[in-house]
Amino acid sequence: xxxxxxxxxxxxxxxxxxxxxxxxxxxxxxxxxxxxxxxxxxxxxxxxxxxxxxxxxxxxxxxxxxxxxxxxxxxxxxxxxxxxxxxxxxxxxxxxxxxxxxxxxxxxxxxxxxxxxx
Amino acid sequence: xxxxxxxxxxxxxxxxxxxxxxxxxxxxxxxxxxxxxxxxxxxxxxxxxxxxxxxxxxxxxxxxxxxxxxxxxxxxxxxxxxxxxxxxxxxxxxxxxxxxxxxxxxxxxxxxx
Numbered sequence: 001x002x003x004x005x006x007x008x009x010x011x012x013x014x015x016x017x018x019x020x021x022x023x024x025x026x027x028x029x030x031x032x033x034x035x036x037x038x039x040x041x042x043x044x045x046x047x048x049x050x051x052x053x054x055x056x057x058x059x060x061x062x063x064x065x066x067x068x069x070x071x072x073x074x075x076x077x078x079x080x081x082x083x084x085x086x087x088x089x090x091x092x093x094x095x096x097x098x099x100x101x102x103x104x105x106x107x108x109x110x111x112x113x114x115x116x117x118x
Numbered sequence: 119x120x121x122x123x124x125x126x127x128x129x130x131x132x133x134x135x136x137x138x139x140x141x142x143x144x145x146x147x148x149x150x151x152x153x154x155x156x157x158x159x160x161x162x163x164x165x166x167x168x169x170x171x172x173x174x175x176x177x178x179x180x181x182x183x184x185x186x187x188x189x190x191x192x193x194x195x196x197x198x199x200x201x202x203x204x205x206x207x208x209x210x211x212x213x214x215x216x217x218x219x220x221x222x223x224x225x226x227x228x229x230x231x
Contacts, residue, residue: 031217042223109161
């Protein structure tokens with residue numbers, strides 16, 4: 001039971017390089033999310049996808065693109081990395097179809113990708 | 119817009135002492151509130167959630183939180199701290215009619231022997 005799997009776990013990029021962070025979940029969840037975590041700022045939502053084929057901007061979408069490839073996979077792309085994008089990135093999923101009061105309602109997080117842009 | 123505010127970015131307690139982590143929310147509709155814990159170099163794990171049922175919510179690892187509408191608060195408590203409780207704790211609110219969560223800035227808990 002893998003849950004949410006993120007790759008890679010660590011990455012160092014040079015300014016201007018591009019890369020894609022991969023995320024996959026095996027819980028048949030409809031909703032998936034990308035957050036970034038920075039010291040003193042908590043987690044901020046970058047993009048989310050309520051279902052396959054749909055994506056929406058979160059609090060801090062600038063400089064990122066996403067792709068919901070299928071129900072399982074949700075990737076985050078940095079087209080031209082900047083030092084300000086140095087952060088820890090978390091992917092998460094949830095089941096929009098379940099009642100919030102359900103014992104199973106909640107987010108499942110991946111273990112994160114630590115990205116450094118130099 | 120809904121939001122949560124966590125008071126105190128760092129909290130230090132002695133082992134065996136009461137743990138109190140503060141979270142206040144802002145919401146024009148009845149909120150769904152969550153507490154998550156993050157251990158070093160790991161992802162976030164759900165501690166407990168309030169979903170408009172009982173106002174006192176019990177979670178994992180001996181933690182509990184009480185929803186107080188009059189104070190717009192959802193503080194996290196544990197009667198007796200353990201060294202293994204050292205971690206960062208996040209309060210979050212679900213955005214109305216969506217599955218998005220908005221997180222607070224986090225509180226780092228240190229437990230001293």
